Amino acid sequence: MNNDRAERRQRIGDIAEIMLDYVEHKSTYQAQQVARVRTASYTDPDQWKAEMELVFRRVPLMLAFTAELPEPGNYKAMDAMGLPVLIVRDKAGQVRAFLNVCSHRGAPVAAEGHGKCARFTCKYHGWTYGQDGKLLGIAESTTFGDVDKAGLALRALPCEERAGMIFVALTPNAPLDLDDYFQGFLDDFESVDFANWAYLGSRTIEGANWKIAFDGYLEGYHFASLHPATIEPRTPANRTFYEGFGPSMRIGFPQHRIAEALKDVPREDWGDQENNGFDFVRILFPNVSAFLAPEITQVAQLFPGPTPDRNRTVLHYLRREPIRDEEDRAQVEQMIEFFRDVTYQEDYVIGMEIQKGLESGAHDNLVFGRNERGNQYFHEWLNWYLQDDATLPKPVM
Template identity: 30%
Template sequence: MTSTTQSQSNPTVGQVSLDGWSLPAWTYSDPEFASLEADRIFRPGWQVVCHESDIPNPGDWHSLDYIGESVIVVRGTDHQLRAFTNVCRHRGSRIVDGSSGCAKKLVCPYHAWTYELDGRLSGVPDSASYPTLDKAKAGLAPVTLETWQGFIFVRLEDGGPSVAEMMAPYEAMIAPFRFPELRALGRVTLRPREVNWKNVGDNYSDGLHIPIAHPGLTRLFGKSYGIEAEPHVDRMWGDLQDSESVNWSERAYQRLLPPVPHLPEDKQRHWFYFKLWPSVAFDIYPDQVDFMQWLPTGPTSCIIREISYVLPDERREMNAARYLNWRINRQVNAEDTALITRVQEGMASRSFSMGPLSDKEVCLKHFCKRIREIIPEARNEQRPAPGWSHI
């Protein structure tokens, strides 16, 4: 740290409380820290795969790849949803390719081992030549699945609350948006980013940068933007202002967004956002609902996965509002990409380790505290010597 920062405090273990400090910069680039995050945060953490409406028929499937695993969610002939690792039990080959499809059976392209839609191993060519094979025990490896409000979540290891328990404080707030009836608008978009996954999440829940870095959102929300942190969920919100924006996309959205009959009056012009631990977000608007998640692909890289969902509404004003929403948020995404890139680059400087946090940064303070509880080495201001995670 620089001498100036040291004069503020030296936030190391046993000296002062770390509640008012960010995570140390080294945790945003260290391979060993990233490996522990995969094991302790992402394996037991929930990730969204798709919506029930995306796989309506027997044989329909969607997949999700993250932290070295590939998970497939498939609807069985009994119409039940199940999740498995996308791995053949013979030699470890991946079974299906791509992000979605439909199949009567799941057949490994390597040696044609065949699995039923419920995961049972039903076919092995020349099965008599495998003296150690027990077909009853060689089905696809199951993955825990939960459907919440129509959205399908998976987690690789059990532990911690369900999605429903995480979102319980907000169930009544979300109910009018009729999540189970949503349908996809377009396809999933994948956006690689050369930043640590935590930088994406930190930025998502940061309210202080809105009036500085997002002029469009500031024109739309004025001073109504707010944030709060529950144990497993962050919430952000803002109300559209009556004064017309000087930007044509924003002004047109303000004018054209039509009334939505099933929403209460206080939600007709309300935007709000939820971030579920560790890295799933729902952006909820009167006209549509987006989910977004950011998944680590390396210590200093991640991929953002997102798609929009809507309720059937053929009004021209609604179609226009959805297009304008996309234009507005495309600009916000570009602004955020520039911000998180600047932060990732700045963290590489030896002059920076930890930064003081404002009392208004409630979501970030909560996130930092939780990371330090899960990986106590995050209390160390400086990067430990290589091999620290194995000691």
């Protein structure tokens, strides 16, 4: 076992011990103080526009999984904050990303969704592009006139594949330094061999302002009141541990049975017991929440818009093993529907009610308690990016 893996295992074991203490003594992680966030930050169109420009079009966004594009020629075409994006694995196995916009007249070169092909053809005039984005052919080129084909390639976006995920920056030529950005956090996904998991499908739901929705993924304070029959029977409310990795977070949630689960496990092996007595939700700033579980994994990918009071969330589902047979597929679909329904009916419905409440002007600020450090940390980092001044000190957990 290498040193990084051993240190991570030791750290997870230490966190498990802390969470065991939380359950036994009815305590939780505590911030230094209560924090306030302006209500207007959830409703102000100008702030929403600033978030799009200073955050979502600058930082690395997790837009796809290795499991969605397992073979050369596989592609995924999608909308990301109003931008048409095309992600493709070329014949050499390298992942590339482009704006899905033909250089002739601006039409898409691939329809939204997944597929496999050797080249992309614009349906408007039939111009074709290779998996590397280069313009290959112009329909009836002898009548079109002379152009520099090399200068008419698809517009490339910075892209890198790491730990079973594909990260893209939505601004051409933007810097993309995943090591600096994630501060070792991607090792968590490497350690479980996430790159070789199977993709099971997705569901799309819509909700309120993206931060209202995302706030719900960052704390367990609401489990007893909002999820009494679904989450709380497994996970006690208000027993949460937080760690920061740059702007991203690992959030620990002990299970009610943590003492029983760890009772006969040697202390030095507690670092291998994730999902047996405790769970983690992994937050990839600014918009991804991943709950890795052996039965099925849900990864929520939140996209702001199309207006400040709305978000579109894509819920992705993966697991270690591919679908075995039709019976297995039916069971997987049942689990997917369950997780989708809990997320939408219990979290997103109240989120839309919260949106209405905030727009009423009833309060100038929202209050995040000392027990809601994850929410505080998220908003501190969001504000750091919005100030657009790299000389300012970065938030710390």
